[in-house]
Amino acid sequence: MKTKKKNQANNYFSVNKLLWNKRTEFHLKSDFYNNEDFINGKSSLNQIELDLLGNIQDKNILHLQCHFGQDTISLARMGAKVTGIDFSEKAIEAGIKLAQTTNTHNIEFICCDLYKLPKFLNKRFDIVFTSYGTIAWLPDINKWANIVARYLKTGGKFVFAEFHPIVWIFDNKFEKIIYNYTKSDAIIETETGTYADKKANIAVQSINWNHSLSETINSLIVNKINIEQFNEFDYSPYNCFNNTVEVAPNKFMIKGLEKKIPLTYSILGIKKLKF
Numbered sequence: 001m002k003t004k005k006k007n008q009a010n011n012y013f014s015v016n017k018l019l020w021n022k023r024t025e026f027h028l029k030s031d032f033y034n035n036e037d038f039i040n041g042k043s044s045l046n047q048i049e050l051d052l053l054g055n056i057q058d059k060n061i062l063h064l065q066c067h068f069g070q071d072t073i074s075l076a077r078m079g080a081k082v083t084g085i086d087f088s089e090k091a092i093e094a095g096i097k098l099a100q101t102t103n104t105h106n107i108e109f110i111c112c113d114l115y116k117l118p119k120f121l122n123k124r125f126d127i128v129f130t131s132y133g134t135i136a137w138l139p140d141i142n143k144w145a146n147i148v149a150r151y152l153k154t155g156g157k158f159v160f161a162e163f164h165p166i167v168w169i170f171d172n173k174f175e176k177i178i179y180n181y182t183k184s185d186a187i188i189e190t191e192t193g194t195y196a197d198k199k200a201n202i203a204v205q206s207i208n209w210n211h212s213l214s215e216t217i218n219s220l221i222v223n224k225i226n227i228e229q230f231n232e233f234d235y236s237p238y239n240c241f242n243n244t245v246e247v248a249p250n251k252f253m254i255k256g257l258e259k260k261i262p263l264t265y266s267i268l269g270i271k272k273l274k275f
Contacts, residue, residue, distance in 0.1 A: 009139065009186035012207040013087070013113060016137055019204045020088040023194050024068055028094055032196035032240070033070065039102055043077065044070035046237040046250070049131055049161045052229065052268045056080040056127065062151050064114060064130040069095030069107075071131060076107045083125075085110045085117060115143055117151075124153040131161040132238065132264075133195075135216065136168065136208040139186070145219035149271060158225055158269035164232065164262040168210040173242055174254045182212045195240040213265070225269035232262040 027033050038044060045053075057079035066072045066084030068091040076082045076099075084107070086092055092111040099107050112120045115138075128148050138144050148158050169179045172191070179187060187210070192203045217227060235251040236244075241263075244252040253263065 009188070009207050012137075012139060012186065015205055015207050017087055019206050020067075020086075021090040022202050022204050023196070023200075024088060024090040024094055026194055026200040026202060027196045028068065030196040030200075032238075035070075035098075038070055038073075039098075041077075043074045045074045046161070048231075048233065048237060048264065048266050049129070049159060052157075052159045052161075052266060053078075053127070053129070059126040060123075061127045061129055062121075062125040064128065064147070065134040065137070066095065066109070067091050069098055069109065071129075072107060072109070073099055073102055073104050075129065076104045077102075080127075081106045083108045083110065083121070085112060085114065085121070087111065087113050114138065114147060115140075117147055121151070123151075125151050125156060126153060127157045127159060128152050129159045133163060133240075135162060135211055139209055141183075141211050141215055141219045142222065145216075145223040145225065148220065148269075149223040149225055152225075152271040154271055156271050158220070158267070158271070160267040160269070162216075162265060163236070164265050165210050165212050166261050167241070167263055174257060179210060181210065183209050183215060195238075217267070220267070220269055224271060226272045227267060228270050229266070229268035231266045233264045233266075234259050234262055236263040 028035060059080045061075050061080045061082045063072045063082055063084040066086045069084050072082050072084035084095060089111050092109045095109045110120050128151055165181060169177050169181050171178050186207050188207055190205045193200045194202055235253050237250050239252045243255045245255045247253050
């Protein structure tokens, strides 16, 4: 059940960290993440982000909000040198172990609050990458965009794939519009299970925000990231919502809303100016 409350989001970091620490245990064993196939060589990256990444051989990549590192390792398997960061120590521990299991060496993990990353990392990257279900956990998108710009080399690429903010205005069954499209009060949510395992024995509170396209795009522009491509897609590459139908392999839409609403979007940005 979701409720919208005012002035109860100051402890969002500790609340969400507990949530992701608990989720990690179930995600590692889930069919959703399919760790067995991943360990045997399957990439976790989707065509949406692969089209923007291009050839990343020998590129230095910073992966923000990396969870337990499947995408981080997938990038490294493509020849990049990758640094993954996440605030969940359970996820980072799992990422380190997964990198060892897959014999992936050109990779580093850092456990920290994204906003505090400058205390832990001081270098520039060819690419900053982040994807799917990330910015909703952050209250200040301008600070997020500032981090992106801070770590990009001049001419470096920002590759971003995310769920569309239209998704988050609906209730969990996609039957009613109950939340604002633009950022307002934090959304306080407690529900059982997790998107990767809806039967998981977990019920933990979360705190998140909906960020409109204009808020996100303008935050990047203000922080000297030129938008080279912006794309919207009427499908999700993940079966993570309720009432979905698979219209093509790894393309999921909401039943009854097929082709009527966007479910994901992507951004390719270039840092053109010194920051």
